[in-house]
Amino acid sequence: SSTNQKPMYAQPGEPGIERVVRLDLKLIADVGLVGFPNVGKSTLISTVSNARPEVANYEFTTLTPKLGQINIGEFDSYIMADIPGIIGGASEGKGLGLKFLRHIERTKTLLFMIDLASYHELEYQYETLKKELQNFSPLLAERNYAIALTRADAMTPEEAVEKTEQFLKLLNVEAVKKSRFAFSEEYPVYEQESFEKAFYDNTKPAFIAPISSAINLNIKPLTYALYHMVVTERA
Structure with a gap:
């Protein structure tokens, strides 16, 4: 009967109903960085923001997500999120990626960072990242994305050019004759003609460019290109 039921709220001297509320805090950022450890x-x-994460020459230096604000001119900015590196099997709990992938679920733009100098082939890195995002969240895997081919300084310019050209061929895209974001003309770069939804092909990256934070190669153009992706998505 109703007289045997516990009240919703505890009465003086009586045990109440215990309820547990779990809060899952997710970071909010415009751009999420996705890549293997140490890329x-x-x-x-x-380099591009006010964030100061640990930087070292070993894997999994990032153990917690980091946010950085990137200023474009005096009045515009966007937020970038760095999460621990993703490895094969991250969606099944391997490494640290699964624990923190949820922090980029709310980002609208992803930047795949693929290491030109890694012992992992570029195709393997790319396909693994795509697979792990898909396994973790099909919606996250459908986000607009771009690709930065990192550590171009770790080889000769000729080698970086050759590897970039091979990667563009792998994705069946062609380098543009002139970049509208002022990417270096010494390296092949792919850009979609427009990031507007009516013209944008979301089955392909918005752009692909080799970069190097160490020698400041294509870093400023990268921030501008990402900014255009962000403002287009906001609109």
Whole structure:
């Protein structure tokens, strides 16, 4: 009967109903960095923003997500999120990626960072990142994205050009004759003609460019290109 039921709220001297509320805090950022461990994510965000993550020459230096504000001119800015590196099997709990992938679920733009100098082939890095995002969240895998080919300074310019050209061919895209974001003309760069939804092909990256935070190669153009993606998505 109703007389045997516990009240919703505890009465003086009586045990109440115990309820547990779990809060899951997710970071909010405009751009989320996605890549294997030690591909230069922390170096990039420390170069272009006010974030100061640990930077070291070993894997998983980033153990917690980091946010950085990137200023464009005097009045515009956007937020970039750096999360721990993703490895194969991250969506099943391997490494640290799964624990923190939820922090970029709310980002509208992703920057894949693929290491030109890694012992992992570029195709393997790219396909693994795409697979792990898809396995973790199909919606996250559908986000607009761009690709930065990192550590171009770790090889000769000729080698970086050759590897970039091979990667563009792998994704069946062609380098533009002139970049509208002022990416270096010494390296091949791919850009979609427009980031507007009516013209944008979301099955392909918005742009692909080799970069190096160490020698400041294509860093400023990268921030501008990402900014155009962000403002287009906001609109």
